[in-house]
Amino acid sequence: MTNRRLYDLAGAEPERRFSPYCWRTRLALAHKGLAVETVPWRFTEKAEIAASGQGLVPVLVDGDKWISDSWTIANYLEDTYPDAPSLFGGPAARSLTRYYSAFADSLVAAMFPFIALDILHHVADKDRDYFRESREKRVGKTLEAFVADRDSKLAAFRGSLAPLRTALKSQPFLGGAEPLYADYALFGPFQWARCISPFALLEEGDPVKLWRDKLLERFGGLARNAPAYDV
Amino acid sequence: MTNRRLYDLAGAEPERRFSPYCWRTRLALAHKGLAVETVPWRFTEKAEIAASGQGLVPVLVDGDKWISDSWTIANYLEDTYPDAPSLFGGPAARSLTRYYSAFADSLVAAMFPFIALDILHHVADKDRDYFRESREKRVGKTLEAFVADRDSKLAAFRGSLAPLRTALKSQPFLGGAEPLYADYALFGPFQWARCISPFALLEEGDPVKLWRDKLLERFGGLARNAPAYDV
Numbered sequence: 001m002t003n004r005r006l007y008d009l010a011g012a013e014p015e016r017r018f019s020p021y022c023w024r025t026r027l028a029l030a031h032k033g034l035a036v037e038t039v040p041w042r043f044t045e046k047a048e049i050a051a052s053g054q055g056l057v058p059v060l061v062d063g064d065k066w067i068s069d070s071w072t073i074a075n076y077l078e079d080t081y082p083d084a085p086s087l088f089g090g091p092a093a094r095s096l097t098r099y100y101s102a103f104a105d106s107l108v109a110a111m112f113p114f115i116a117l118d119i120l121h122h123v124a125d126k127d128r129d130y131f132r133e134s135r136e137k138r139v140g141k142t143l144e145a146f147v148a149d150r151d152s153k154l155a156a157f158r159g160s161l162a163p164l165r166t167a168l169k170s171q172p173f174l175g176g177a178e179p180l181y182a183d184y185a186l187f188g189p190f191q192w193a194r195c196i197s198p199f200a201l202l203e204e205g206d207p208v209k210l211w212r213d214k215l216l217e218r219f220g221g222l223a224r225n226a227p228a229y230d231v
Numbered sequence: 232m233t234n235r236r237l238y239d240l241a242g243a244e245p246e247r248r249f250s251p252y253c254w255r256t257r258l259a260l261a262h263k264g265l266a267v268e269t270v271p272w273r274f275t276e277k278a279e280i281a282a283s284g285q286g287l288v289p290v291l292v293d294g295d296k297w298i299s300d301s302w303t304i305a306n307y308l309e310d311t312y313p314d315a316p317s318l319f320g321g322p323a324a325r326s327l328t329r330y331y332s333a334f335a336d337s338l339v340a341a342m343f344p345f346i347a348l349d350i351l352h353h354v355a356d357k358d359r360d361y362f363r364e365s366r367e368k369r370v371g372k373t374l375e376a377f378v379a380d381r382d383s384k385l386a387a388f389r390g391s392l393a394p395l396r397t398a399l400k401s402q403p404f405l406g407g408a409e410p411l412y413a414d415y416a417l418f419g420p421f422q423w424a425r426c427i428s429p430f431a432l433l434e435e436g437d438p439v440k441l442w443r444d445k446l447l448e449r450f451g452g453l454a455r456n457a458p459a460y461d462v
Binding site: 086088089090091092093094095096097098099100101102103105106162163164166167170171173174175176177180182 | 317319320321322323324325326327328329330331332333334336337393394395397398401402404405406407408411413
């Protein structure tokens with residue numbers, strides 16, 4: 001039993017968790033060795049997290065504190081549990097991690113043209129209209145049209161990961177020999193994609209995929225054991 | 232007088248130094264408080280740096296040691312001068328900086344379609360054929376054709392800096408309150424561009440430009456005082 005809970009985006013199946021931002025937070029909690037009860041949450045359940053003052057997940061409730069936004073949560077965990085293993089690796093490393101968090105957000109946008117329609121196939125019934133309408137408004141076309149030419153975009157997407165590939169060729173994790181929050185932040189989008197889509201964004205043998213696969217196994221296979229596609 | 236010298240890419244004017252990789256190293260040396268004599272070097276002067284075992288700058292000669300490759304040099308300086316201010320900010324931060332170095336390399340490639348022809352206007356006479364031939368072979372067209380549509384590419388380039396912009400909105404430097412090697416690595420391409428081209432890659436008011444301008448002033452205006460365009 002724990003007095004800590006995380007509102008975690010879920011699909012039609014309650015166990016299919018597919019927020020890139022929530023995954024970061026789940027790995028951050030595990031890194032800190034902090035138990036958490038995850039609560040399946042759907043896009044339209046804004047009322048349930050209203051106490052956080054906004055309408056997006058992750059929302060962490062720690063005792064009587066409500067904290068939202070994955071970067072804010074990571075900093076909260078680091079500052080509130082300083083004796084647990086550091087998420088950042090020191091003050092300079094914390095500052096350097098700010099960019100990784102923003103870079104990871106941009107990866108979510110970069111992956112969306114490949115998996116947008118697959119997400120629709122997994123969202124809860126009551127979320128379908130919300131998801132389709134909000135996302136189609138954002139991209140300016142139907143989700144079907146949006147993903148229609150995804151194969152032709154794949155080489156460019158993979159090419160855009162070149163700097164990440166270079167770094168991961170010379171060390172096991174972005175944080176060094178062991179992963180840090182920078183790794184979890186960037187892992188989030190890749191885990192999001194595989195939880196929701198059979199589309200193979202990464203090539204076999206790619207150092208980025210090898211890194212992702214190592215993170216799948218961490219914390220007793222926390223990410224590996226979640227419902228997902230084998231890509 | 233110092234027993235340390237840096238081979239530094241120069242144009243027709245010996246004082247016009249325009250290697251994105253050498254600029255990183257110059258700021259790294261300044262951060263460490265290490266005096267250095269910079270030696271103007273041209274693309275075709277491979278023989279002068281043959282003792283480094285390769286043909287690219289930066290090449291640092293520190294006493295009897297020859298070190299090449301900007302990332303290798305940064306690590307050499309950190310390990311050889313541990314009592315001088317840290318370039319990385321600790322072991323985790325050093326690992327996290329590896330990606331920044333690779334990301335900075337990708338920025339050089341991303342900026343090249345804007346400034347390629349301007350570089351040709353500044354290289355030493357003896358380097359002109361080498362530069363044109365090697366770069367036209369790389370990009371598959373004449374330099375004139377390569378930059379012809381640069382205005383139409385500018386919005387996409389500026390947009391690609393969004394994650395950097397996000398990080399720099401919340402803190403003065405990537406390394407935090409003060410700059411670290413991650414800042415110098417990314418500053419290199421921006422300084423390269425302004426040393427060689429009047430093309431305004433960054434917009435007034437852009438947090439990325441404000442960050443760049445702060446770095447220009449560091450170390451007594453080391454980068455600001457170099458021959459460059461006011462963009």
